[in-house]
Amino acid sequence: MTGHADAMRRLDAAGAFSGAPWVREAMNAVRREAFVPDVIWRDDGDLYTRVDRRTDPAGWAAVVGGRGPVVTQVDDGADAEHGEVATSSVSDRLAVVNFLTALDVHPGQRVWEVGTGSGWTAALLAYRVGPTGRVVTVEIDRALADAARARLGAFANTVEVVTGDGEDGAPATGAGGRWDRVHITAAVTRRLPHTWVEHAKSGAVLVLPFSPPFGSGSLLRLVVGDDGTASGRFVKSVAFMPLRGQRGSGHDVFEEIRTAHPDHDTHPVDWHLAGVSADGNHIQALALKLPDVHRAIGKGGAKWWLHDGKDSWALVDDTPDAGHAVQGGPRRLWDEVTAILAWQDDAEIHAYDFGVTVEPDAQWAWAGAPGRRWRM
Ligand SMILES: C[S@@+](CC[C@H](N)C(=O)[O-])C[C@H]1O[C@@H](n2cnc3c(N)ncnc32)[C@H](O)[C@@H]1O
Secondary structure (H helix, E strand, O other): OOHHHHHHHHHHHOOOOOOOHHHHHHHHHOOHHHHOOOEEEEEOOOOEEEEEOOOOHHHHHHHHHOOOOEEEEEOOOOOOOEEOOEEEEEOOHHHHHHHHHHHOOOOOOEEEEEOOOOOHHHHHHHHHHOOOOEEEEEEOOHHHHHHHHHHHHHHOOOEEEEEOOHHHOOOOOOOOOOEEEEEEOOEEOOOOOOHHHHOEEEEEEEEEEEOOOOOOOEEEEEEEOOOOOEEEEEEEEOOOOEOHHHOOOOOOHHHHHHHHOOOEEEEEOOOOHHHHHHOHHHHHHHHHHOOOOEEEEOHHHOEEEEEOOOOOEEEEEOOOOOOEEEEEOOOOHHHHHHHHHHHHHHHOOOHHHEEEEEOOOOEEEEEOOOOOEEEO
8 A cells, every 4th residue: 555545544534534525636636745855854853864765765755655744855955964943844634634624725716825845735726726726836945946836837827836935925926816715834923924914805715824932833714804804713733834934033042031131039830731731722822822932841841941032031840849930031921821821711712712813903812702802
């Protein structure tokens, strides 16, 4: 049995195609393997290791036939034996099924995509919209865009690959007019560019991975209103690499912030951190209420390092012999976390009842209904 057949069988067994049977047909017609380059990168835990199909066909097939995404670029195109950060990939099949199902795309529609990568998802979209539809896909990395353009040759009448920054909005060239669907395949970590909404029709659907730095990752589905806004809920949990312009400051700055703001206080911790991390409802509430707070988690989940990227920090440790939170800077980040956890427990809001509204000059998160909102 081939990797493709195995993967499709797993997706069928999980009922993945029940919401959009056309995706199954498209994935059989436009196989993921055809979009995977000869050089890919195996995730070895601490780093990525180069695997070249020409010298290691079995190793290549093992990575491509496995679960999850296939990393196709590391460190923005570094040509070494190892890499640290995955910067492009052919997406995980299940994630693609979920995105395309939520996008609800139909024959004849115009679709704008951000994050061409290998070109596989653009090809699936082209298959769906057919000869009367149009797909314009934008990729920020020139080498990746050129390679995807070559791979998409069979769809050249329907798909245009543009080299550029998708955060700048839909390109002036290409299909022209407004978009029926917007498919974003690199994660928003902070702000959704309003340009994505501006160039979409009223009633258009946008799907995107949303990954605030607190550590949650979800598929967000927005519908464009007739007033220049877009609004919608989270529909699935998903992990995607960030848009190039929205990469976080990461854990590295924690020590800098702590050193610059050494005054601190210490409190006992009466939350079980691993339990909070495992609770998708709690994490969604924290991620949306604290959109500027970055969280790093220690091995085993019993330690959190929090910072706001500016001047506040907290180190929280719930191991039995420690059990305290140390926090410094003008904000008390652990106090903010515990207040949100108490609010979430009280309000009992499910992760998928949270949503986001984008307006020309503001972005809001909300809990349950757009009326109960706060500025992000
Ligand atoms: C997860 S990959 C895309 C997966 C792809 N659609 C597929 O067929 O599987 C994300 C891609 O987004 C690209 N990207 C990141 N930031 C971008 C931006 N601001 N504009 C356009 N592309 C961007 C990356 O270079 C990367 O190739």
